[in-house]
Amino acid sequence: MxxxxxxxxxxxxxxxxxxxxxxxxxxxxxxxxxxxxxxxxxxxxxxxxxxxxxxxxxxxxxxxxxxxxxxxxxxxxxxxxxxxxxxxxxxxxxxxxxxxxxxxxxxxxxxxxxxxxxxxxxxxxxxxxxxxxxxxxxxTDANRTLQKIADDRVRVRSMIREINEAYEAGEKALRALDKALDKLGNAEGLSMWDTFLGGGLIVSALKYSEMDGSDDLVHRAQRALRHYETELMDVQNIVTESFKVNQNDIFTFTDIFFDNIFSDWMVHSRISDAKSKLNAVLQDVRRVQTQLGRKRDESLEELRRLDEQERTIIES
CATH class of the missing domain: 1.10.287 (Helix Hairpins)
Known part of the structure; x- marks a missing residue:
């Protein structure tokens, strides 16, 4: 063609x-x-x-x-x-x-x-x-084969582009989750001091300040995860594999911290629960990123084979 x-x-x-x-x-x-x-x-x-x-x-x-x-x-x-x-x-x-x-x-x-x-x-x-x-x-037969190769090349290049965009969104989600986890880690340390070592008013104030800061960071992580899932849906529209982050571990931050906010033990327990859930999401994103990387390598190899097949037909 x-x-x-x-x-x-x-x-x-x-x-x-x-x-x-x-x-x-x-x-x-x-x-x-x-x-x-x-x-x-x-x-x-x-x-x-x-x-x-x-x-x-x-x-x-x-x-x-x-x-x-x-x-x-x-x-x-x-x-x-x-x-x-x-x-x-x-x-x-x-x-x-x-x-x-x-x-x-x-x-x-x-x-x-x-x-x-x-x-x-x-x-x-x-x-x-x-x-x-x-x-x-x-x-002719050769032209029909070249047409098929051209169609396949469009499909594979579209797939690679979608995978790259999803992978980039995943990296942003990982960075957002890391920042949120760091902030929660600070809050957890202060909460442990406040709960078990009698930290006093200053430590309590620092603890709640870190919790307030993690509120915004967790929201950013949730937004990054929503964008990541949108990109993953685009990938799944053109491949047969399933790339999915476990929705059960994507939580609303405010559900973690309240029932008895003035109980130091309850706050400490819920910060730990929040960290555990965020870590589960983090590991899930890493797993999907590995899948995407493997699929991208396979797609690049398929693109290389198509180029070689086309070159063979043209040069024969």
Missing amino acids: GNSIQERQMELTMRRNERNRVIRRLDGAEAQLKDAIQLRDRLQQQLSKEQQDVIKLGKFSFANKWKEWSGKWDVQMEKEINEVAEAELKYNEAAKTVTDLEADIARLREQANHVEFAYVEEDWADFIKEKETWIRQND
């Missing part, structure tokens, strides 16, 4: 694949945003309710006075404050996710409207007509 037609087909196929991928991601992000907004709004209502409970408990009433005299008021207030803190962190996490998805959608819409995609289907239709004419005029 003529080199110009091969090159034209490859260029158009890559453009169409990229356009379809962007549209697929845009559709997925819009569906996620709809769910995320509903969750954020529901958590906002829950936060408002918990805040009202604290306000009510703080107001004067004979019932509240009786609780105060009987020693129950402090216990109830601590419980209500815990519930507000939990609701606030969950709402903040949901709000961050909405913001992330809105930014992703804006970026994807910009990509989908890029000039290179404007007339890709019209260009493809024109090319098919051109190719059909060429095949009718040059339909």
Whole structure:
């Protein structure tokens, strides 16, 4: 088959694949945003309710006075404050996710409207007509074989590109997880000091500061993991193997730390639990990265064989 037609087909196929991928991601992000907004709004209502409970408990009433005299008021207030803190962190996490998805959608819409995609289907239709004419005029066994090689080369190069993008996303996820684990490690060390060695107010303050810092880092890791899974879905669209990170180990940070936030032992236990779960995700990502690397090597070898096969036909 003529080199110009091969090159034209490859260029158009890559453009169409990229356009379809962007549209697929845009559709997925819009569906996620709809769910995320509903969750954020529901958590906002829950936060408002918990805040009202604290306000009510703080107001004067004979019932509240009786609780105060009987020693129950402090216990109830601590419980209500815990519930507000939990609701606030969950709402903040949901709000961050909405913001992330809105930014992703804006970026994807910009990509989908890029000039290179404007007339890709019209260009493809024109090319098919051109190719059909060429095949009718040059339909030999050698040309059909060369056409098959050209088609396979497009498929393999698309696969390699998708694998490379997924692998890069995986490396970013690993770096984000490492940073989150380092921060949690600092919090765990301070928590151990605070829980078992009587660290005092300064150590407690440092511990909660490290926990606040890890909140943002874990959120970044979650965002990196979402992007990684999107890239993995693109890879799985063109290969038969399954590349998947265990969803059961991808957790919401705020679920780890609250039930009894003012109990040092509970906080220490939950920091350790958070580290354990993050480590499980980290190992899962590393496993998938190894799979991707192996598949990329196989694809590069297949591309080399196709080039050799084409060279043999042309030179024979």
